[in-house]
Every structure is written in C-alpha cells, then in structure tokens.
Amino acid sequence: MTNSTRCGECILPDSLPGVNLDKDGTCNYCRDFARKEDRNPHLSADERLRRLERLVAPYRKRGREYDCLVPVSGGKDSMLVLYAACRLLHLRVLAYNFDNGFQSARARENIQAAVKTLGVDLITYKPNEKLLDQLFKLFLTRTGEFCTPCNLIIQAAAYRIASQNGIPLILSGGSSRVFGGIQGVSQSKYADRAYFKNVLQGHVDFREAKRFVVENPWKRAVRRYTRTGPNLVDVLDYVYPGLEQTRDLLEKELGWRPTSDELEHGDCVLNPLKDYLQNRKWGYSEVTQSYSSLVRTKQMTREEALDHAEEEETRQPPAVLESFLNRIGMSREEFEQTKHRHFTEFPNYPQSRWYRMGKKAVALMRKVV
Ligand SMILES: [Zn+2]
Incomplete structure (x- = not known):
C-alpha cells in the first residue's frame, strides 16, 4: 500500500x-x-431531454434505414443510451457490438434481451483474433497496458459501420458523470492514432492495423466541416437519471441484469486485470477514480464510495491473468517486467508541436468567423 x-x-x-x-x-x-x-x-431533466431532441432532430430523415448507430457493450451506460434512442427519442436504431473474445456471458445476454425487447437490428464486429492478440501482447510489453487496441477499434469500427450504412449519427455513452478517468493513469484519456502508430513502430506494420483506428485529426476536422462523416453525440450528457434509477429502469424495461460490481464494468472479463495493472503501480485504479466521480456527482456518499472502492480494488493478480497470458503467449516473467513500462513513453497527438499549433489556429479561426 x-x-x-x-x-x-x-x-x-x-x-x-x-x-x-x-x-x-x-x-x-x-x-x-x-x-x-x-x-x-x-437544467431540469425535461429541459435536458428537449435539448437532446433538438440536437438529433436534423438527423431524422424519411426513407433512411437507420437514423443512428448505438455501440453497445451490455453494461448499463450503453444500454441506457440504446433505451433513450428507441423509447425517448424514437429514432431508427442500428445497435453495434464489438466482440474482443473476452466479453462476459452476462453482457452478451443483456444485449440479446435489449435488442429483442426494443426491436432493433444488431451488428457484431469481431476483428481478426490473431492480430488482436498480437496487439494485446505488444501494448502490454511496451506500454504496460493492453486496453488501447480495443478502445480504438470500438471507435473506428463505429465510424466505419455508420459510414457504410449511410448513418449520419453515432450515439455514445461516455459521460464524465459516470467515469472519471485521470490524465496519466487512464490510458483511455491518452490513446489516439499517433500513440497507436508509435507503439506499433518497428513491430507491426501500421498498414495491417490501420483500419483499427479513426482517421487523423485533420481529416476528421475536414469531415466535420463538410458534414461528410457521421457526427457523435454523448447521450449521457443529456439523459442520466442517476445510478440507482438507471439500474431500476433497465431491469424493469429491458430485463437487464448487472454485469458485476456497483460500477458495472464487468462487460469485459479483462477489466479486473486492467485494474490490477494500475493498482500495482499506484495502489489505486480506475475503480477509485470512478467512485470519486460518483461522489462528485452526488450519486453516492463519500463513505459508501470508500467502502465499495476498498472492497473492489484488485490488489492481487486476478484469476483471468493466466488464461490471458496463455492466449497472447507471454510468460509470467515477461508479465512482471511490464510494470516498469508506461504509456506516456510513447507520444500522442497533444505532444506534437504541429498538433498544438493546428489546434490554436482552429480556435483562432472560430473566434474570427
Ligand atoms: Zn476530490
């Protein structure tokens, strides 16, 4: 400790x-x-919902098969987005699930139950497992974390599936009310195309894995301005009834069942391993960070959060470690070495001078226009 x-x-x-x-x-x-x-x-809950309705209204078009794409993991946040898209916004929805081979059985059941109840089509995307395992091993060895490949693929595949199906809108659920990742601890706050490319360099040909990441920021900015790519809206910024209420709503309306602990981050069975990697470096992980967010947003008292966090922090190697190492072909000795590695050793976009200058230029243009 x-x-x-x-x-x-x-x-x-x-x-x-x-x-x-x-x-x-x-x-x-x-x-x-x-x-x-x-x-x-x-703003009141009603006013926030009205704002969201106004925001999505232009995306509703007659004759189109789907108005929006909703990425679903089986956890409560994405299930709430799916519910809101169908029952509150009455959009024509295509649900999309990313299968990394480590999805929990409960998560899968939740998705099946929800798409059946709501009557929506579901696309499952499972990337090349051999390449994915190679990336897990490479990231763990070089950066001490292994979540980036999935985090980036989920996003890239969402954009691709939306574009291929002519869907103009992606509805996501990654609000800061629910998850409070910390700069320098949570790789999800850091990982981008530049980071991905830098980690791969000299080990995996980027051309082979290029489809796993979204386009570079310049191309994406052009798409935004010319409106030639799908737009992304975070629904939980507008609709979020709170932890307890969300859980009750989903259980009642969608037959949803909790995937694991209070945080419901059991949609991927590797989550305890991610927590353990952070824990062995700093004594705390995203578990403590997420409970901190719940206290800040008044969804839980400080005492409750402290109790839960202490109980749920993964301080010992979790059971899934062995099968994971087996699958990616890494020895226990190699795994122990990975605790000395950290993702910040590989630059991302904000580390580059050109990127920062570009950002400043765009901000200036916005002021002028
Ligand atoms: Zn604080």
Whole structure:
C-alpha cells in the first residue's frame, strides 16, 4: 500500500499522478468540477431531454434505414443510451457490438434481451483474433497496458459501420458523470492514432492495423466541416437519471441484469486485470477514480464510495491473468517486467508541436468567423 492522503470531498488519493490537494484538502478534480458546475446553468431533466431532441432532430430523415448507430457493450451506460434512442427519442436504431473474445456471458445476454425487447437490428464486429492478440501482447510489453487496441477499434469500427450504412449519427455513452478517468493513469484519456502508430513502430506494420483506428485529426476536422462523416453525440450528457434509477429502469424495461460490481464494468472479463495493472503501480485504479466521480456527482456518499472502492480494488493478480497470458503467449516473467513500462513513453497527438499549433489556429479561426 502507498502512503497517501485522500481528497476530503471525493476519495482520490494524492499518490495518483496529477492529483494535487489544496490547503483545505480538496483535489484538483473536485475544484475543476465545481468550476464547471458554476459555469453551466442547472437544467431540469425535461429541459435536458428537449435539448437532446433538438440536437438529433436534423438527423431524422424519411426513407433512411437507420437514423443512428448505438455501440453497445451490455453494461448499463450503453444500454441506457440504446433505451433513450428507441423509447425517448424514437429514432431508427442500428445497435453495434464489438466482440474482443473476452466479453462476459452476462453482457452478451443483456444485449440479446435489449435488442429483442426494443426491436432493433444488431451488428457484431469481431476483428481478426490473431492480430488482436498480437496487439494485446505488444501494448502490454511496451506500454504496460493492453486496453488501447480495443478502445480504438470500438471507435473506428463505429465510424466505419455508420459510414457504410449511410448513418449520419453515432450515439455514445461516455459521460464524465459516470467515469472519471485521470490524465496519466487512464490510458483511455491518452490513446489516439499517433500513440497507436508509435507503439506499433518497428513491430507491426501500421498498414495491417490501420483500419483499427479513426482517421487523423485533420481529416476528421475536414469531415466535420463538410458534414461528410457521421457526427457523435454523448447521450449521457443529456439523459442520466442517476445510478440507482438507471439500474431500476433497465431491469424493469429491458430485463437487464448487472454485469458485476456497483460500477458495472464487468462487460469485459479483462477489466479486473486492467485494474490490477494500475493498482500495482499506484495502489489505486480506475475503480477509485470512478467512485470519486460518483461522489462528485452526488450519486453516492463519500463513505459508501470508500467502502465499495476498498472492497473492489484488485490488489492481487486476478484469476483471468493466466488464461490471458496463455492466449497472447507471454510468460509470467515477461508479465512482471511490464510494470516498469508506461504509456506516456510513447507520444500522442497533444505532444506534437504541429498538433498544438493546428489546434490554436482552429480556435483562432472560430473566434474570427
Ligand atoms: Zn476530490
């Protein structure tokens, strides 16, 4: 265990990189959150839903097969998005599920039950397993994490499936109300095409895996301006009844059942392993980060969050480790070495001067126009 002090408002420990406590013992994430809350007027649930309705209205067109694509994992967040798209927004939906070979049985059952109840088509995308295993091993060996390949493929495949089917809108569920990943700890905040390319360099030909990542930021910006690619809207920014209420709603309406712990991050059986990798470096993982978000957004008391987090942090190698190492062909000794690696050793876009200059130029143009 690490020696650390936790924020007095949420439960983030100052031993995590990038977490600083002020003289009152409040962390920078709580301070940022309070600043944002002050800036944004508080809207009622009805008003937020109306905003979302106005936002998606232009995407509804007669004669089109589908209005939107909803990526689903079987966990409660994506199931809520699917529910909202069908029952609240009344859109014609194509659901899409990414199968990395480690999906939990419960997650799969939840998806099947939901698409049946809501009457929507489902596409499952399962990428080349041999290449995926090679990427898992490469990322774990070089960067100490293995989630990036899946995170990027989920996104890239969503854009591709939407484009191929002429679908103008992707509805996702990745709001900060639910997940509070931390810069420098959660690779999901860091991973992009540049990072992916840099990790592959000298090991896997990028041309072979290019389809697994979205286009570069310039091409995507052009698509946004010319409206030639699908647009992405985060539904949970507008519709989010809260943890308990979401769970009750999904159980009642979709026959949904929890995938695992309170956080429902059991849609992938490798999740405990991801937590363990973060835990062995800092003594805490995304579990503690997510509970901190729940405290900040008043969905749970600090005491409850602390109890859950302490119980659910994976401090010992999880059972799935052995079968995972077997599948990707890595020895236990090689695995132990990976704790010395970190993803920040490989630059992503924000590390590049050109990217930062480009961003500034775009911001300036927006002001002028
Ligand atoms: Zn805090």
